[in-house]
Amino acid sequence: MHSFMKNLKWYFLGVLFLLSIFIWYAVFSEERSDILTVAFLDVGQGDAIFIESPNGNQILIDGGANKKVLAELSGVMPAYDRSIDALILTHPHQDHIGGLVEVLKRYEVDYTFEPGTLHAIAEFSEWEKLTEENDIERIFAKRGMRIWLEDDIYFDVLSPRENEVATGDINEAMVVGRLVYGSTSFLLTGDLDRGGEFNLLLEGDILESDVLKVAHHGSKNSTTGAFLDAVAPQLAVIMVGRKNRYGHPHAQTIRKLQAAGIRIFRTDTDGTIIVESDGENIYFTD
Numbered sequence: 001m002h003s004f005m006k007n008l009k010w011y012f013l014g015v016l017f018l019l020s021i022f023i024w025y026a027v028f029s030e031e032r033s034d035i036l037t038v039a040f041l042d043v044g045q046g047d048a049i050f051i052e053s054p055n056g057n058q059i060l061i062d063g064g065a066n067k068k069v070l071a072e073l074s075g076v077m078p079a080y081d082r083s084i085d086a087l088i089l090t091h092p093h094q095d096h097i098g099g100l101v102e103v104l105k106r107y108e109v110d111y112t113f114e115p116g117t118l119h120a121i122a123e124f125s126e127w128e129k130l131t132e133e134n135d136i137e138r139i140f141a142k143r144g145m146r147i148w149l150e151d152d153i154y155f156d157v158l159s160p161r162e163n164e165v166a167t168g169d170i171n172e173a174m175v176v177g178r179l180v181y182g183s184t185s186f187l188l189t190g191d192l193d194r195g196g197e198f199n200l201l202l203e204g205d206i207l208e209s210d211v212l213k214v215a216h217h218g219s220k221n222s223t224t225g226a227f228l229d230a231v232a233p234q235l236a237v238i239m240v241g242r243k244n245r246y247g248h249p250h251a252q253t254i255r256k257l258q259a260a261g262i263r264i265f266r267t268d269t270d271g272t273i274i275v276e277s278d279g280e281n282i283y284f285t286d
Contacts, residue, residue: 036153036181038211040265040273041072045217045241045248046095049188050076051179053149061088061188063099070102072272083108088141088155089127090175090190092119097127104130113147113157115173116140116165140165141175152279153181158205159196172196178209182279187231189215189222197227207231210282211275214238214257218249218266228260235263235275235282242268 034054041048043064050073051059058077063069084107087100092114101123103109112131118124131138142165145157160173167173174196179186187209192200193216200207212233215222217240236257240248249266257264265273265284274285 034278036149036184036277036279037076038179038186038275038277039076040213040237040239040267040275041069041076042267042272043068043072043099043239045244045246046099047090047190047213047217047239048072048099049213049239051149051155052076053153053181055150057149058084059086059088059147059149059155060084060100060103062090062096062190063087063101063103065095065098067099067102069099070106073103075272076274082106083110085109086111086113086147088112088175088177089114091115091170091173092117092121092124092127093170093191094121094123096190097121097123101126101130104134104136109134109136111137111139113139113141113175115160115175117168117170117173119170141177147177153179155179158200158203159192161199176200178206181277184277184279184282185209186211186213186275187233188213191216191219191222193219193221194224194227197222197224201226201230209233210277211235211237212262214249214253216248217241217244217246218253219246220250220252223253223256225256228256228262232260233262235265235284237273237275238264238266238268240266240268244268 037052039050046064047062048064048069049061141157143161147155155177157177159176164173174190176189207230212231214236218238238249276283
């Protein structure tokens with residue numbers, strides 16, 4: 001009898017423990033139900049930005065150069081989640097498309113968005129092959145397109161324009177977009193150069209954003225003073241590899257950001273950088 005009562009005691013303690021976990025999980029989920037997550041993944045010298053809306057819709061913008069993106073995704077997605085709603089390829093250079101090819105091999109993807117320019121590298125050929133084999137809908141992103149994640153969360157495509165794609169110049173036809181949630185916003189620039197920045201300024205777009213993904217890994221050929229004034233970010237994220245051979249980010253770019261009083265985060269020193277928004281405020285998580 002004593003043994004039975006002892007086992008019964010442990011049984012009820014186990015049930016209470018599991019129930020408490022469930023209750024705390026439910027409370028935590030309720031508290032976090034309005035959170036948009038934007039994770040700037042540490043993939044070395046390249047870009048990879050994972051976005052998840054409060055209702056669970058997911059977008060991955062670029063994937064870095066190689067398989068490293070897979071390990072980084074495992075840190076921001078649960079192990080059981082093997083699907084991503086959409087991939088956005090800003091331009092088909094190896095340090096942006098290489099990891100996306102690896103993602104296509106391992107995740108179910110419904111849509112891809114890309115600028116429509118071609119590139120004679122193996123990764124781009126593999127990209128085309130995998131999207132066709134997996135019956136993924138390829139959409140050519142153009143200026144004026146709006147990609148909805150939820151009713152109040154969207155990604156406005158600011159470039160490329162039709163004439164930029166027609167030139168076939170990969171650097172000119174870059175997918176640049178502004179992610180908006182409520183009164184918060186993120187400007188995601190790919191490898192935009194100063195000419196592309198000037199074109200956006202001429203268009204008169206709303207560029208002001210809380211967070212700026214600094215273009216082209218902090219190259220000196222991007223982040224002009226006029227563009228930085230128009231964006232007026234609180235926070236700047238530089239996606240760059242440790243001790244890269246290009247000397248990114250350039251000291252000139254860092255000085256501009258510092259002079260403007262902008263808080264700077266870098267994947268080479270800070271690792272993966274996660275920014276959250278509740279539609280009114282933005283937060284960095286450790």
